[in-house]
Amino acid sequence: MSVNRSALGQRRRGHELKLGALxxxxxxxxxxxxxxxxxxxxxRDLWAFLGAILALFVIAHLAVRRLAPRADPTLLPLAALxxxxxxxxxxxxxxxxxxxxxxxxxxxxxxxxxxxxxxTTLVLLPTVRALARYRYSFLMLGVIALLLPLxxxxxxxxxxxxxxxxxxxxxxxxGEAAKVLLVVFFAAYLVDKRELLSxxxxxxxxxxxxxxxxxxxLLLPWAASILIMVQQKxxxxxxxxxxxxxxxxxxxxxxxxYVVIGTGLFxxxxxxxxxxxxxxxxxxxxxxxxxQDLQDTGYQLTQSLxxxxxxxFAGTGLGLGRPDVIPVATTDFIxxxxxxxxxxxxxIAVLIGFMLLVGSAFRISLQAQRPFLKLFGAGLATIxxxxxxxxIGGVTRVIPLTGVTLPFVSYGGSSLVSNFVIxxxxxRISDESATEAEDDAATEEARRAIESAHA
Amino acid sequence: xxxxxxTVLKFCFLAxxxxxLFRVVRVVTLELKADKIAVPLAALPVTEAPVSQPKRSxxxxxxxxxxxxxxxSREGETFLLDQExxxxxxxxxxxxxxxxxFASQVHARIYRQGGKTYxxxxxxxxxxxxxxxxxxxxxxxxxxxxxxxxxTIAELTR
Numbered sequence: 001m002s003v004n005r006s007a008l009g010q011r012r013r014g015h016e017l018k019l020g021a022l023x024x025x026x027x028x029x030x031x032x033x034x035x036x037x038x039x040x041x042x043x044r045d046l047w048a049f050l051g052a053i054l055a056l057f058v059i060a061h062l063a064v065r066r067l068a069p070r071a072d073p074t075l076l077p078l079a080a081l082x083x084x085x086x087x088x089x090x091x092x093x094x095x096x097x098x099x100x101x102x103x104x105x106x107x108x109x110x111x112x113x114x115x116x117x118x119x120t121t122l123v124l125l126p127t128v129r130a131l132a133r134y135r136y137s138f139l140m141l142g143v144i145a146l147l148l149p150l151x152x153x154x155x156x157x158x159x160x161x162x163x164x165x166x167x168x169x170x171x172x173x174x175g176e177a178a179k180v181l182l183v184v185f186f187a188a189y190l191v192d193k194r195e196l197l198s199x200x201x202x203x204x205x206x207x208x209x210x211x212x213x214x215x216x217x218l219l220l221p222w223a224a225s226i227l228i229m230v231q232q233k234x235x236x237x238x239x240x241x242x243x244x245x246x247x248x249x250x251x252x253x254x255x256x257x258y259v260v261i262g263t264g265l266f267x268x269x270x271x272x273x274x275x276x277x278x279x280x281x282x283x284x285x286x287x288x289x290x291x292q293d294l295q296d297t298g299y300q301l302t303q304s305l306x307x308x309x310x311x312x313f314a315g316t317g318l319g320l321g322r323p324d325v326i327p328v329a330t331t332d333f334i335x336x337x338x339x340x341x342x343x344x345x346x347x348i349a350v351l352i353g354f355m356l357l358v359g360s361a362f363r364i365s366l367q368a369q370r371p372f373l374k375l376f377g378a379g380l381a382t383i384x385x386x387x388x389x390x391x392i393g394g395v396t397r398v399i400p401l402t403g404v405t406l407p408f409v410s411y412g413g414s415s416l417v418s419n420f421v422i423x424x425x426x427x428r429i430s431d432e433s434a435t436e437a438e439d440d441a442a443t444e445e446a447r448r449a450i451e452s453a454h455a
Numbered sequence: 456x457x458x459x460x461x462t463v464l465k466f467c468f469l470a471x472x473x474x475x476l477f478r479v480v481r482v483v484t485l486e487l488k489a490d491k492i493a494v495p496l497a498a499l500p501v502t503e504a505p506v507s508q509p510k511r512s513x514x515x516x517x518x519x520x521x522x523x524x525x526x527x528s529r530e531g532e533t534f535l536l537d538q539e540x541x542x543x544x545x546x547x548x549x550x551x552x553x554x555x556x557f558a559s560q561v562h563a564r565i566y567r568q569g570g571k572t573y574x575x576x577x578x579x580x581x582x583x584x585x586x587x588x589x590x591x592x593x594x595x596x597x598x599x600x601x602x603x604x605x606x607t608i609a610e611l612t613r
Contacts, residue, residue: 008489015485019482029467033468314466320461345473346469356476363483363486439571440595443595
């Protein structure tokens with residue numbers, strides 16, 4: 001394999017390396033700071049820790065250099081920083097947890113698995129557009145992954161949500177894989193059908209409607225998200241799937257009508273769910289007034305709000321707060337734990353980090369030339385952005401709380417691995433479009449040279 | 456370790472965080488400056504954008520291969536694209552699609568120029584499709600792309 005040394009690629013990889021180095025310094029500083037809060041000495045495992053994070057980043061960076069040299073330079077460092085902050089917070093919570101409940105080492109292991117998944121994706125997938133050919137296989141796999149937890153004997157219910165599958169010693173969330181699989185299908189399907197879906201053939205009053213036969217498959221995501229809500233009691237994933245699909249539909253067709261219809265469908269489903277299902281109703285009630293049942297149902301959310309409150313502007317400092325009293329602080333409520341120890345300044349930094357990450361993902365989508373790459377990139381960006389919004393909005397009581405992980409930050413193997421795959425796919429899209437743009441520019445130049453020779 | 460020192464270190468840590476974000480923003484700004492105007496998908500034409508007519512370059516030594524993948528009766532037939540080749544039902548075409556009733560007499564032409572392969576629709580009735588999308592004018596064909604004339608599909612292999 002020859003490494004094409006383009007100026008663009010060189011510049012982008014240089015930026016990636018510098019930003020990545022700074023991210024590593026910050027993560028190492030956080031690790032030291034956490035240790036200093038316990039005892040006035042540098043942590044003994046400092047060199048091992050430095051070596052580990054350096055190795056993980058360098059492997060990922062070299063893989064990008066080799067396999068996607070022209071890809072966007074900001075995604076990998078941002079992901080590294082978010083993962084690092086998450087890890088520091090998780091190991092901070094480990095200090096307070098009992099020996100049996102420590103999850104830091106597992107998270108470190110998952111981070112390594114994530115990097116392996118990242119490199120593997122780049123190796124196995126030389127071009128993203130090849131994925132479009134297998135759209136219906138991806139649809140099938142995605143639906144199977146979604147339904148897997150419902151299989152008796154295989155599914156595991158944890159914290160009231162049925163979205164886990166037990167494989168030997170591991171419990172995995174197949175829904176995390178389904179996210180990516182279904183976005184591939186949506187993107188390929190919508191690119192095929194966008195002409196039919198954006199130009200209406202039937203007229204009702206003043207609106208043109210597309211042929212109903214093309215709308216059929218569009219109701220599928222709606223039905224799927226209702227099924228997830230009802231059967232698996234997972235409001236977060238349900239919302240995530242539906243919004244991602246709606247956003248992609250809008251991006252593909254440019255018609256507001258779909259957004260209106262989709263929002264209407266979702267609102268109807270939400271109202272019916274509120275009236276019918278106890279677990280939905282209790283979520284909404286807690287959201288409206290978490291203080292009425294402080295010790296029981298409202299406990300999680302009020303503890304989260306207390307954490308933000310006691311964090312204040314600059315936080316208590318790493319290792320100096322009590323974020324361990326927040327329930328499920330390593331996963332759903334990790335943002336609250338960050339809020340307590342790093343304060344408003346720290347949480348805003350994390351938010352800006354996510355904004356830049358999702359913004360870069362959308363920029364990759366805009367820069368792509370091919371419709372499939374554009375839509376696929378936009379879908380992945382939407383998934384990342386929505387997931388961040390749903391969980392941060394949930395723990396800060398902006399929207400009703402629904403449990404999803406905070407990408408890269410929360411503890412959880414399935415989520416971490418799937419986010420690394422999303423990262424690799426985005427980098428691949430970015431590299432592919434940049435390479436094609438460079439090719440086209442070279443062709444154009446050659447043509448001009450020939451024309452001027454003839455003239 | 457005194458609390459004062461820890462507080463100072465905490466602010467140093469937060470300052471580092473913001474320094475990082477600031478540097479990312481600077482790289483993003485650079486990226487945006489270097490970028491051509493980005494186009495939203497809904498504004499993109501369904502076919503690839505036609506460009507101005509190229510002049511044929513003579514004496515290009517490079518070559519490329521087109522393999523028919525459908526219909527089954529002709530699957531595997533290979534054509535070397537060392538010069539311009541026309542595709543259609545007319546007997547004089549480089550690739551004769553005599554049995555394909557959906558193809559036009561002179562349907563399209565495929566040519567190499569500057570090391571790249573292009574396909575141009577020559578006003579056929581049912582159009583020429585690149586990876587399932589109807590083209591207008593000429594478009595670049597990349598390795599692995601599928602070009603469809605009438606009901607015949609060919610893949611560029613090299």
